[in-house]
Amino acid sequence: MTFVGKQIRMERILNRKTRRTVLVPMDHGISVGPIDGLQDMKTAINSVAAGGANAVVVHKGLVMEGHRGDGPDIGLIIHLSASTSLSPFPNAKTLICTMEEAIKLGADAVSIHVNLGDGLEKDMLRDFGEISYQARTWGMPLLAMIYPRGEKIVDEYDVKYVKHAARLGHEMGADIVKVPYTGTPDSFYEVTSGCAVPVVIAGGAKMDSDRDILEMVKGSVEAGGAGVSIGRNVFQHASPGKIVRAISSIVHDDATVEQALELL
Incomplete structure (x- = not known):
């Protein structure tokens, strides 16, 4: 029954035909407060939903x-x-937040964040292992946000670190892994080819242009990526619904960057 439950929940966040997804993380409030784009959560969520996002990532209180x-x-x-x-x-x-709370709140999936290379990495990995076990027990899909960030990390976008992060997420039992984009399709293929579960890219810092965003999305999909989990470059966009629609056209319809730009 847990396997059936996980299938049903996965269909809420992962397109059944493309096996890809467009996620919009809106969990920034705990980290940095009510930043631009997230003051009015109902408006923020409605706008990305209208654009065709598959799911949002939020904390329990919202x-x-x-x-x-x-x-x-x-x-x-x-x-x-x-x-x-x-x-x-x-x-x-x-x-x-506990798995029990998430289930009671009606979650379609849960997510956890681990920073590899940090001095307290061991504690985050221990938590990851426990949540992974609970997710399997309850048939709850697990998104693992794994970033190379710590004293030993020179460049968090270096493919040798990012492919390690993705593989760790897979081996720890995540159903979807989120990592930074490594900059080129060739380098990102090293990441996706070493991870047998769907890999989505983080959006990173606010970008200067829509083309930059869409070229990153296209490059990741061409390299075998399963879509995106983009926050600031969506909810702080002048038209969040339109940029989500443009991103979705690449992720789900294999549109070119030029075709996606026309939607803006």
Whole structure:
């Protein structure tokens, strides 16, 4: 029954035909406060839902406030770990929500964040292992956000680190792995070819142009990526719904960058 439950939930966040997804993380409030684009959560979620996003990632306290407000239906991923920019250890994520809470709130999936190379990596891996076990037990899809960030990491976009991060997520039992984009399709293929579960890319810092965003998305898909999990470059966009629609056209319809730009 848990296998059937996981299948049903996965269909809420992963397109059955393309096996790809467009996720919009909106979990930034705990880390950095109510930044631009996330002051009004109902409006923010409605706009990306209207654009065709598959799911949003939020913390537990925002589920009743904003999820599936007045707009189209959209998948719900509840984020289980967090840290703040005010901490002396901002990269050390700790669990702040339980699997039981997520299930009671109606989650279609849960997510956890691990920073490899951080001094407290061992604690984050221990938490990851426990959540992975619980996710398997309850048939709950697990999105693992794995970033190479720590004292030993020279460049978090270096393919040798990113492919290690993706493989770790796979071997720890994640159903979808989120990692940084390595910059080129050739280098990102090294990441996807070493990870047998869907790999989505993070959006990173706010980009200067729509073309930059869409070229990154296209490059990742060409390399075997399963879509995106893009936050600031979506919810801080002048037209969040339109940029989601453009991204979705590449992820789900294999549109070119030029075709996607026309949607803007």
